[in-house]
Amino acid sequence: MKKINLAISGCLGRMGKQLIKSSKSNNNFKLVALTESKPLNKKIAGIKLSQNTDQTFENTDVIIDFTVPKCTLEILKIASKLKKKVVIGTTGFSQKEENSIKKYSKQISILKAGNMSLGVNLLMYLTEIASKSLNDEYLSKIFEAHHKHKKDYPSGTALMLGKGIANGKDKKFYSVIGKKFLNKKNFPYGEKINFNSIRKGEVVGEHEVLFSSGKEIIKLNHEAFDRALYSDGALSAAIWLRTKKPGLYSMRDLLNFK
Numbered sequence: 001m002k003k004i005n006l007a008i009s010g011c012l013g014r015m016g017k018q019l020i021k022s023s024k025s026n027n028n029f030k031l032v033a034l035t036e037s038k039p040l041n042k043k044i045a046g047i048k049l050s051q052n053t054d055q056t057f058e059n060t061d062v063i064i065d066f067t068v069p070k071c072t073l074e075i076l077k078i079a080s081k082l083k084k085k086v087v088i089g090t091t092g093f094s095q096k097e098e099n100s101i102k103k104y105s106k107q108i109s110i111l112k113a114g115n116m117s118l119g120v121n122l123l124m125y126l127t128e129i130a131s132k133s134l135n136d137e138y139l140s141k142i143f144e145a146h147h148k149h150k151k152d153y154p155s156g157t158a159l160m161l162g163k164g165i166a167n168g169k170d171k172k173f174y175s176v177i178g179k180k181f182l183n184k185k186n187f188p189y190g191e192k193i194n195f196n197s198i199r200k201g202e203v204v205g206e207h208e209v210l211f212s213s214g215k216e217i218i219k220l221n222h223e224a225f226d227r228a229l230y231s232d233g234a235l236s237a238a239i240w241l242r243t244k245k246p247g248l249y250s251m252r253d254l255l256n257f258k
């Protein structure tokens with residue numbers, strides 16, 4: 001089968017570097033473009049780094065984006081004009097930006113996931129089942145820990161897990177979001193879902209969903225140790241997206257966790 005011409009944005013970032021490494025050892029891909037936020041006279045894997053322009057992406061089949069929301073929207077504007085497919089791993093979007101992504105997905109195929117790992121998407125599915133199975137005596141809260149460089153909180157994964165709790169109760173997610181704590185030693189359960197985000201060291205990613213009745217606590221936990229987890233998921237998404245018509249897809253569509 002013809003190789004997928006791949007572009008990676010944010011190529012000097014933690015995920016960008018991981019994606020270059022993982023794509024170079026994956027025969028399904030030919031790396032054709034690498035972008036960064038400013039002009040750099042630098043080559044990686046024989047490819048001259050550039051910025052996000054029509055010309056940069058002209059020869060691309062799929063763009064994988066793990067950057068910042070502003071960059072993602074910049075890429076989607078170009079991708080929708082050139083009819084390119086996009087895998088979005090970036091997190092920290094506002095509601096307005098989420099709505100823009102939805103609008104672009106009417107024109108092009110987009111797979112967007114706050115966490116590209118099989119484990120977290122399975123955890124979200126298990127969270128939905130737990131939330132559906134437990135009565136309203138059980139309150140819930142979500143804990144997450146990441147490296148000290150991470151700017152957004154709660155993490156995209158924590159928000160996914162919160163959505164899993166809401167889905168289990170057949171409620172709108174935004175109606176059940178509680179308090180968002182940062183670097184608290186302890187944090188309370190509430191009538192809504194409270195979040196606590198710890199930023200320390202070089203933690204790759206840890207998430208825990210807790211359900212408590214006061215008489216017992218049920219904990220669902222995921223720990224990531226290697227960013228290859230995410231790049232492998234993103235590359236699988238790029239392959240899966242190849243045959244998909246315009247629309248907004250998630251890893252749950254790819255993994256078939258219904």
Ligand SMILES: NC(=O)C1=CN([C@@H]2O[C@H](COP(=O)(O)OP(=O)(O)OC[C@H]3O[C@@H](n4cnc5c(N)ncnc54)[C@H](O)[C@@H]3O)[C@@H](O)[C@H]2O)C=CC1
Nearest residue numbers: 010012013014015036037066067071089090091114115116
């Ligand atoms: N969905 C998932 O499975 C995962 C998502 N992430 C998310 O990916 C994003 C990036 O994470 P990291 O790689 O750790 O961050 P990072 O800060 O190490 O890398 C981001 C890169 O994007 C670049 N960038 C910013 N604006 C740009 C522009 N206009 N054009 C091109 N490049 C631009 C930056 O210069 C930087 O090199 C975060 O939102 C994070 O939450 C991270 C890991 C897994």
Ligand SMILES: O=C(O)C1=N[C@H](C(=O)O)C[C@H](O)C1
Nearest residue numbers: 091114115150155156157205
């Ligand atoms: O910034 C990170 O590192 C990660 N971000 C994603 C998130 O916001 O959930 C996914 C993963 O947890 C790593």
